[in-house]
Amino acid sequence: GDWGACGARDPETNGTSVVVEVRERGMFHSKALVLQDSKMTVQGLHSAIYSRFAADEYTPSFRGVRSQLHREWCRGALCLAYIYPVLSLQRDVLYGEVNLDTDVKVRQAFRKGGPGPGCVRLEVIFV
Numbered sequence: 001g002d003w004g005a006c007g008a009r010d011p012e013t014n015g016t017s018v019v020v021e022v023r024e025r026g027m028f029h030s031k032a033l034v035l036q037d038s039k040m041t042v043q044g045l046h047s048a049i050y051s052r053f054a055a056d057e058y059t060p061s062f063r064g065v066r067s068q069l070h071r072e073w074c075r076g077a078l079c080l081a082y083i084y085p086v087l088s089l090q091r092d093v094l095y096g097e098v099n100l101d102t103d104v105k106v107r108q109a110f111r112k113g114g115p116g117p118g119c120v121r122l123e124v125i126f127v
Helices: 042-055 090-095 103-113
Strands: 007-010 015-024 031-036 078-085 120-126
Touching: 015 042, 031 042, 042 078, 042 103, 078 090, 103 120
Parallel strands: 015 120
Antiparallel strands: 007 015, 015 031, 078 120
């Protein structure tokens, strides 16, 4: 297929895959994951993040320190409270519209950030 730094297009299916860099808030290093365009939904993004972090048996840095928000977004020991673009202001994450909590917001984030030179970079808050 046609490969770029952050994504690929499959000419046979006309689908795309995007490389997404995800890190926990407050951490420096990110983990790369691949997300197909058919999975660019809240559920697809959550599933990809859980799978990637669980593969490394990741332990959230702030477990037990943060509140018990969004307990419905849990898989095993990992519970996601927020997913948002890197460099978002904390005020916008907690009270604004940057949290990727709807399928429309997820698709918009990928349209703005990739594929291409502007790769998709996200932060997560685990609780």
